[in-house]
Amino acid sequence: MSVLPxxxxxxxxxxxxxxxxxxxxxxFGATGLTDEVPEALQRPDVLxxxxxxxxxxxxxxxxxxxxxxxxxxxxxxxxxxxxxxAALLAGQSGSLPxxxxxxxxxxxxxxxxxxxxxxxxxxxxxxxxxxxIALSTAEDLGVAAVVIFALFHPVAAAVIxxxxxxxxxxxxxxxxxxxxxxxxxxxxxxxERRQMGxxxxxxxxxxxxxxx
Numbered sequence: 500m501s502v503l504p505x506x507x508x509x510x511x512x513x514x515x516x517x518x519x520x521x522x523x524x525x526x527f528g529a530t531g532l533t534d535e536v537p538e539a540l541q542r543p544d545v546l547x548x549x550x551x552x553x554x555x556x557x558x559x560x561x562x563x564x565x566x567x568x569x570x571x572x573x574x575x576x577x578x579x580x581x582x583x584x585a586a587l588l589a590g591q592s593g594s595l596p597x598x599x600x601x602x603x604x605x606x607x608x609x610x611x612x613x614x615x616x617x618x619x620x621x622x623x624x625x626x627x628x629x630x631x632i633a634l635s636t637a638e639d640l641g642v643a644a645v646v647i648f649a650l651f652h653p654v655a656a657a658v659i660x661x662x663x664x665x666x667x668x669x670x671x672x673x674x675x676x677x678x679x680x681x682x683x684x685x686x687x688x689x690x691e692r693r694q695m696g697x698x699x700x701x702x703x704x705x706x707x708x709x710x711x
Contacts, residue, residue, distance in 0.1 A: 502600065504657035505535060506585040508649040510604035511660040512642045513581030514611025516560075517573070518553040519639065520584060522546065523646045533650045537587040560635045563623045570616040581608025607664070614667035621674040 512520045525546045528536025539545070559569040585604025589597045615638065622631055641663075649656030 502535075502588055502590075502653075503603070504653035505649050506588055506600045506604050507607055508645060508653065508656045508660045509584050509588060510581040510607030511611045511664055512646050513584060513604065514577050514608035514613075515615050515638050516553070516556060516642045517577045517580035517584075517608070518549045518556055519642050520646055521580070522549040522553050523643060524584070524650075525549065527647070527650055535588070535650060537590065539587055540584070557635075557639065560638075561632045563631050566619050566631065566635070567616070567623060570612070570619060574612065574616070577612045578605045578609040581605050607660075611664055611667065614664065614671050617671035617674065618667070 509520055509524070521540060524536045525540040525542075527533050528538075529541040529546065556569065560566045582601040582605030586597045586601035588604075589600035619631075619634070622634055645656055645660055645663075648659070
C-alpha cells in the first residue's frame with residue numbers, strides 16, 4: 500500500500516512517455532537521490548536504451564501524423580512498460596502485491612495512453628503545426644515534473660496524476676463527439692455536392708445532332 504501512489508503515478512506517466520519514466524527513475528536511483536528505485540532500472544544498459552528511445556520519441560512525437568503512427572505501435576509497449584515498472588517498484592518477486600502493482604500500473608498506463616493518442620489525433624487535424632510541437636513539449640515536461648515530484652511526495656503526485664487522467668478522459672470524450680460531428684457534416688456536404696452535380700448534368704442528345 501505504501502508504494503501504491505508511486506505505482507499509480509508511474510503508470511500514468513508511462514502511458515504518455517514510458518521511456519522518460521524509466522530514464523528518470525533510473526537516473527535518480529543511480530545517483531542516490533532516492534532509494535525507492537529498484538536496481539533493475541539503474542543498470543547502465545537499461546539507462547542507455549531508455550535514453551536512445553526517449554530521443555527517438557522526442558522527435559517522432561512532434562511530427563504530425565508520425566506521432567499517431569508511433570502511438571499505434573506503443574499501444575502495447577506503454578501498458579507493458581507501466582506494468583513492469585510498477586511491479587519492480589513493488590518488489591517481492593512473484594508476490595501478490597507485485598502482481599497487483601503490475602495490474603494497476605498497466606491499466607493506468609493503458610488509459611493515459613488512450614488519452615494521449617486520442618488527443619494527438621485531434622490535434623493533427625488542426626491547421627497549426629506548432630500546436631503539435633507545443634503539446635508534445637508540454638507532455639514531456641509534465642511527465643518529468645510529476646515523476647520527480649512523486650519520488651519525494653508520492654501521495655500528492657498521485658492525486659495530480661489522477662486529476663490529469665480524469666480531465667484527459669473527459670477531453671477525449673468531448674473531442675470524439677466533435678470529430679464524429681465533423682466527419683458527419685463533411686460526408687453530408689460531399690453528398691450534397693454530388694447530388695447537385697448529378698442534377699446539373701444535361702442528358703446526352705439522342706437525335707443524332709451531336710457536333711464533332
